[in-house]
Amino acid sequence: MNLVVLTGAGVSAESGVPTFRASDGLWEGHRIEAVATPEGFAADPALVQDFYNQRRRRLGDVQPNAAHRALADLAARWDGGFLLVTQNVDDLHDRAHAEVAPAKRFELIHMHGELLKARCTASGVVSDWPGDLLADHPSPHHPGGRMRPHIVWFGEIPLEMERIEAALERCDLFLSIGTSGAVYPAAGFVQSARMAGARTVEINLEPTPGARLFDEGVYGPATQVLPPFLASL
Ligand code: NAD
Numbered sequence: 087m088n089l090v091v092l093t094g095a096g097v098s099a100e101s102g103v104p105t106f107r108a109s110d111g112l113w114e115g116h117r118i119e120a121v122a123t124p125e126g127f128a129a130d131p132a133l134v135q136d137f138y139n140q141r142r143r144r145l146g147d148v149q150p151n152a153a154h155r156a157l158a159d160l161a162a163r164w165d166g167g168f169l170l171v172t173q174n175v176d177d178l179h180d181r182a183h184a185e186v187a188p189a190k191r192f193e194l195i196h197m198h199g200e201l202l203k204a205r206c207t208a209s210g211v212v213s214d215w216p217g218d219l220l221a222d223h224p225s226p227h228h229p230g231g232r233m234r235p236h237i238v239w240f241g242e243i244p245l246e247m248e249r250i251e252a253a254l255e256r257c258d259l260f261l262s263i264g265t266s267g268a269v270y271p272a273a274g275f276v277q278s279a280r281m282a283g284a285r286t287v288e289i290n291l292e293p294t295p296g297a298r299l300f301d302e303g304v305y306g307p308a309t310q311v312l313p314p315f316l317a318s319l
């Protein structure tokens with residue numbers, strides 16, 4: 087059986103990473119356009135680099151939770167196709183997998199990029215980047231290039247869409263976990279999965295505005311409801 091799992095900020099909320107659209111959300115008083123668009127970066131690179139520098143530093147203080155670990159367990163024991171697509175730019179799925187099943191290959195796509203990577207604006211080369219980025223950070227990869235966060239901003243194309251769409255086309259079961267379904271194209275994955283004939287399940291604190299698109303809903307904190315639900319598969 088082919089499984090596609092989509093996760094959002096809610097899966098990391100109980101690790102202490104705030105979600106985007108909660109009242110104390112991640113935008114922290116910034117206009118989204120100021121810190122999460124190419125235009126915002128062009129207008130004030132220092133503000134944007136600092137916003138992501140702070141988020142990158144905070145990753146050192148958080149740990150994967152029981153929901154990340156339950157997904158890593160599932161990936162390790164799943165017989166059929168398995169693809170985990172996350173909208174999260176943290177590395178908590180990666181760390182959970184490294185803890186739970188380091189020897190087992192794990193198909194994980196960070197469709198909105200990764201906080202711990204940076205990209206050269208001139209060559210497109212992506213490299214690991216655990217530290218801060220300067221406002222006008224020179225690129226080690228290309229003369230004249232500079233390094234920007236490896237984050238998909240509004241107006242940019244999410245990563246690995248062809249691979250995701252191919253997996254959705256042959257999926258039998260689609261799980262959407264801890265995402266508000268407010269941002270496309272991820273918000274449309276449930277429709278693609280339905281067209282493929284998949285069983286669709288939403289797992290969230292509460293029903294989202296798109297809840298009726300799912301065959302089933304499992305509601306409660308992810309660390310509590312996800313482990314028993316995944317164990318039942
Ligand atoms: P948008 O309307 O601004 O742009 C979407 C872009 O994706 C367009 O360029 C469109 O051509 C392209 N696109 C849409 N569907 C596609 C598909 N199936 N295959 C390939 N490309 C496709 O979109 P938006 O939804 O407002 O945001 C764009 C992306 O930026 C989203 O993925 C969003 O989550 C992401 N984002 C990330 C952060 C962050 O900090 N992590 C912040 C803001 C936005």
Ligand code: APR
Pocket residue numbers: 093094095096097099100105106107108173174198263264265266267268269289290291292294306307308309
């Ligand atoms: N357990 C389960 N679900 C939870 C929990 C929890 N402990 N806490 C919060 N949630 C749910 C909320 O009910 C909400 O539906 O997680 C969802 C988080 O939604 P958003 O903050 O909108 O985050 P997300 O869906 O990941 O945002 C998508 O938008 O801003 C862009 O690129 C950014 O990747 C992000 C995308």
